[in-house]
Amino acid sequence: MNNKVFNIIAAICMGAGIGGCGxxxxxxxxxxxxxxxxxxxxxxxxxxxxxxxxxxxxxxxxxxxxxxxxxxxxxxxxxxxxxxxxxxxxxxxxxxxLPQVGLDIGGGVRKFGLYTMDGAGNASTEITPGQTVPENLPDMYLGLMASWEIDVxxxxxxxxxxxxxxxxxxxxxxxxxxxxxxxxxxxxxxxxxxxxxxxxxxxxxxxxxxxxxxxxxxxxxxxxxxxxxxxxxxxxxxxxxxxxxxxxxxxxxxxxxxxxxxxxxxxxxxxxxxxxxxxxxxxxxxxxxxxxxxxxxxxxxxxxxxxxxxxxxxxxKAAFFPNVNITAAVGFQAFNPEFLFMSPASLAYSVMGTLVAPLINxxxxxxxxxxxxxxxxxxxxxxxxxxxxxxxxxxxxxxxxxxxxxxxxxxxxxxxxxxxxxxxxxxxxxxxxxxxxxxxxxxxxxxxxxxxxxxxxxxxxxxxxxxxxxxxxxxx
Incomplete structure (x- = not known):
């Protein structure tokens, strides 16, 4: 973590009302x-x-x-x-x-309202050649989920x-x-x-x-x-x-x-x-x-x-300072089991970092x-x-x-x-x-x-x- 990021965190800490940390x-x-x-x-x-x-x-x-x-x-x-x-x-x-890593297997069905941004877009979008997005859209996922609190x-x-x-x-x-x-x-x-x-x-x-x-x-x-x-x-x-x-x-x-x-x-x-x-x-x-x-x-x-x-x-004492967390996921996601393991088309991943400073408690x-x-x-x-x-x-x-x-x-x-x-x-x-x-x-x-x-x-x-x-x- 460079000095610029550290100074930003310190400023957040002070701005969140933790000026008495010292x-x-x-x-x-x-x-x-x-x-x-x-x-x-x-x-x-x-x-x-x-x-x-x-x-x-x-x-x-x-x-x-x-x-x-x-x-x-x-x-x-x-x-x-x-x-x-x-x-x-x-x-x-x-x-x-250590990072917490788990296997995530899930599936479900989603239906968007027709008069919404997602519903209107799906009605005119082909999910496969010649086939528009179905009204009841299945969603299946198989992959790894990870989270890690960095002990700053x-x-x-x-x-x-x-x-x-x-x-x-x-x-x-x-x-x-x-x-x-x-x-x-x-x-x-x-x-x-x-x-x-x-x-x-x-x-x-x-x-x-x-x-x-x-x-x-x-x-x-x-x-x-x-x-x-x-x-x-x-x-x-x-x-x-x-x-x-x-x-x-x-x-x-x-x-x-x-x-x-x-x-x-x-x-x-x-x-x-x-x-x-x-x-x-x-x-x-x-x-x-x-x-x-x-x-x-x-x-x-x-x-x-x-x-x-x-x-x-x-x-x-350390609990007064912000928590730095990283969450990540990587796996296969598709609306049909037939396409679930088609790589790289079905490959899905996400990475997110969060900084949570205590305010109310x-x-x-x-x-x-x-x-x-x-x-x-x-x-x-x-x-x-x-x-x-x-x-x-x-x-x-x-x-x-x-x-x-x-x-x-x-x-x-x-x-x-x-x-x-x-x-x-x-x-x-x-x-x-x-x-x-x-x-x-x-x-x-x-x-x-x-x-x-x-x-x-x-x-x-x-x-x-x-x-x-x-x-x-x-x-x-």
Whole structure:
């Protein structure tokens, strides 16, 4: 397109009332919060996010569960279909840049009024030697029709780039679904191990309570204890048996939660409860906060969303300028099938170029532009929000792990002390140097502390899962 034609188009644009096109600013920005250089003064050079999840969590049973979840989970399958939808949108946008060509086959009959220019002319015109144009004139056509919008202002290119960015964002969105899925499976798995250990602790306590109940019954028969003591020991035993049944129900529900994530109907979940008290597999290393931008799939998704919204904004701006279209047709046309393919006599073609500038719908175009502008600003704020959220998640879990380690040490000491107190209270009670209330209290305190210790260990494992996820650990 030469400068003369370009100037004519620009003049039409201005004359059509689009003089404000230059004021359609697409260079948007917001205030950005600088990312801290370290996580709470932890200057680690490497991050556990660089460790493959199969190495970070080495429990074979857990690995099998995760593999099954990745194959069968319904949310993940839905996310994969969103990728296919986005891929199709890219192909559609690519197709809009190319000429649209179609096969046109048609036929019809026309009759002109006698007292019209066409009718009067046809009455005295020979369509073939010795034959005038018939009153009912057939018309048959077989050929190709083509149309092409020339992307002068880059609208179609920006729409294609937007679709591509949305496609890449959908991939990162799927990676984030996988990240959440694996984390959820791991969290429920460790919760299930904790419940198994709680059940074992309760059952051991029930056994000790039964033995204590037998002792107090014998002492009642010997006149060294009364019925109140028997009732108190029996009541404590019944309470523990209730806890046993409640824990069994929690185990069943947690197994079903895992099975749901795995996309399968309820069935037993293989596991070894001893794994809960094994050592954490890797030392927690955080790396530097800026690595979150590359490691976290939700942040990468937000970044692609910004790019897509920017291209949408550019396309909305280009909509204010005239559309340049070319239409063309070539084929065979005749009033009789006998003459349809007689070339060049039946050959017909047409070429037309159009320049369409918006006049009436400017307010609609402005609304579309303002919407695209607001969408881009929203995408920018969402990007900053996700960076902040990622940093806060890491900071929270880091603090949680530090505190849980201290609590775990203290709970172990408390558990050992109370275990000794249970044995001591039993012996003292047998020799009448301790009351039955002291025995009951010692047993109850020991049970409660052991359950709390299991809970702390469970929380510690879950914290290792969450911090790995918060750092953008490699789930894929």
């Amino acid at each position: 004021a359609l600013n697409t260079d948007l920005s917001i205030a950005e919060n600088p990312i801290p250089e370290t996580f709470d003064n932890h200057a680690d050079q490497t991050s556990i996010a660089e460790i493959d999840w199969r190495d970070y969590f080495s429990d074979p049973q857990l690995l099998k569960l995760v593999d099954t979840a990745i194959r069968n989970n319904f949310d993940l399958q839905i996310a994969l279909q969103r990728i296919e939808t986005a891929r199709a949108s890219v192909k559609l946008a690519n197709g809009a840049l 202002w880059g609208k179609l290119q920006n729409q294609r780039k937007s679709a591509l960015s949305e496609y890449l964002a959908s991939i990162e969105g799927t990676n984030f679904v996988i990240s959440n899925l694996v984390a959820d499976v791991a969290i429920f798995y460790y919760q299930l191990l904790a419940l198994d250990n709680e059940l074992e602790t309760i059952r051991q306590t029930i056994q000790r309570q039964k033995e204590a109940l037998d002792v107090v019954k014998l002492q009642k028969e010997a006149g060294r204890a009364n019925e109140l003591a028997v009732q108190q020991f029996n009541a404590q035993l019944l309470e523990s048996q209730v806890m046993e049944n409640e824990t069994l129900q929690k185990i069943a529900e947690t197994e079903n939660k895992i099975n749901f994530l795995l996309g399968r109907f309820p069935q037993p979940v293989p596991r070894k409860k001893e794994v809960l008290f094994s050592d954490i597999p890797k030392q927690i290393a955080l790396g530097i906060p800026s690595e979150l931008l590359a490691n976290r799939p939700d942040i990468r998704q937000a970044e692609f969303e910004i790019k897509a919204s920017n291209f949408d904004l550019e396309a909305a 400017l307010n609609a175009l402005k609304a579309q532009f303002n919407t695209a502008k607001a969408n881009q600003l929203s995408a920018m704020y969402d990007y900053q929000k996700k960076i902040l959220n990622a940093y806060v998640e890491v900071s929270n879990e880091l603090s949680n792990i530090d505190n849980l380690q201290s609590i775990n040490t203290l709970k172990k000491q408390q558990s050992d002390v109370l275990k000794q107190s249970v044995e001591a209270s039993k012996e003292l009670y047998k020799s009448a140097r301790a009351s039955y209330l002291e025995v009951l209290t010692a047993q109850q305190n020991a049970l409660q502390t052991n359950l709390e210790l299991i809970e702390v260990v469970r929380q510690k494992w879950i914290a290792t899962v969450k911090i790995y996820k918060a750092l953008g650990g490699g789930w894929t």
